[in-house]
Amino acid sequence: MKNFPAMVVTIMVAILGIAMDGYNCKVVQFIFGDSLSDVGNNKNLGRSLAQANLPWYGIDFGNGLPNGRFTNGRTVADIIGDQTGLPRPPAFLDPSLTEDIILENGVNYASGGGGILNETGSLFIQRLSLYKQIELFQGTTELIRSKIGKKEADKFFQGSKYVVALGSNDFINNYLMPAYSDSWTYNDQGFITYLMETLEAQLKILHSLGARQLIVFGLGPMGCIPLQRVLSTTGDCQDKANKLALSFNKASSKLLDDLSTKLPNASFQFGDAYDVVNDVITNPYKYGFNNSDSPCCSLYNIRPALTCTPISSLCGDRSKYVFWDEYHPTDSANELIANELIKKFGFGQPAAPSPSPIVAPSPEG
Numbered sequence: 001m002k003n004f005p006a007m008v009v010t011i012m013v014a015i016l017g018i019a020m021d022g023y024n025c026k027v028v029q030f031i032f033g034d035s036l037s038d039v040g041n042n043k044n045l046g047r048s049l050a051q052a053n054l055p056w057y058g059i060d061f062g063n064g065l066p067n068g069r070f071t072n073g074r075t076v077a078d079i080i081g082d083q084t085g086l087p088r089p090p091a092f093l094d095p096s097l098t099e100d101i102i103l104e105n106g107v108n109y110a111s112g113g114g115g116i117l118n119e120t121g122s123l124f125i126q127r128l129s130l131y132k133q134i135e136l137f138q139g140t141t142e143l144i145r146s147k148i149g150k151k152e153a154d155k156f157f158q159g160s161k162y163v164v165a166l167g168s169n170d171f172i173n174n175y176l177m178p179a180y181s182d183s184w185t186y187n188d189q190g191f192i193t194y195l196m197e198t199l200e201a202q203l204k205i206l207h208s209l210g211a212r213q214l215i216v217f218g219l220g221p222m223g224c225i226p227l228q229r230v231l232s233t234t235g236d237c238q239d240k241a242n243k244l245a246l247s248f249n250k251a252s253s254k255l256l257d258d259l260s261t262k263l264p265n266a267s268f269q270f271g272d273a274y275d276v277v278n279d280v281i282t283n284p285y286k287y288g289f290n291n292s293d294s295p296c297c298s299l300y301n302i303r304p305a306l307t308c309t310p311i312s313s314l315c316g317d318r319s320k321y322v323f324w325d326e327y328h329p330t331d332s333a334n335e336l337i338a339n340e341l342i343k344k345f346g347f348g349q350p351a352a353p354s355p356s357p358i359v360a361p362s363p364e365g
Contacts, residue, residue, distance in 0.1 A: 231304070273341055
């Protein structure tokens, strides 16, 4: 009977899933971003004007109801996670989020309208800037530390994957809008420098909180989104916005290279899909699309419609459109972008990749 306590401990360890050498943590993702990665945070921001909480958002995802994603299906981060065998992180503001869910699935802090800069997207009233998202992540690290201890929490966060995908709002909903002081405070290069200095400070904070394996997504040709086209006099892509995206990508790539050499054990990578997205927009038929300049979901011929609503009309075949609404790509376009990034990063494929959603018929029949 002397061994009875030891037997009890062994049984309890097995039941709780705690290895004798520490907590048995999974590899999960922590995602920071804007509407291209939001999975429901803004849905829980009651005063936010950046919302995807009405049909037909989410029509090709799960039960077909709005879920907080600003598209008809999956985000790029969803697809990359699926293809690399990682669980989909729930929204930080999901009321059901617990420490156990965090340890099993990670967390997504992305917020529609959010930017690298705190001032970006202020016209949306409520949104989570990258600094705010990092602040929420810091709270998450403290929560997990109190649950499993500092040593195991450090192991958990240092072994996790991190995605940072912001920047387009800093241009479209800040620098390129006269309503913001940044538009007349900086010239193009000065604004890029301001963004990079801010992003560098933010990535260093994430590293101090445990981020070691981190990817920053680059910007696509944002001058070619339907909103930018319809606001131009010719309907063509806006060259200035595209040149800013290229400058942002070049500066971000250099920043990530520099940080990877300076920060201990850091593997910071830059994901650039600009060229392939630009080619899809220029040559849509080459990739199986037949429309790359207007949104699938729009208010008939009224442009810009800005957002998709229950009274909007949908295109006949959503898989053939590059853009879902005036701002955001469709599930099909997101899959193409995700696959390009997976190829560039050299990520391995799981034995059974997650299937794309079955496209439901359009409400109009």
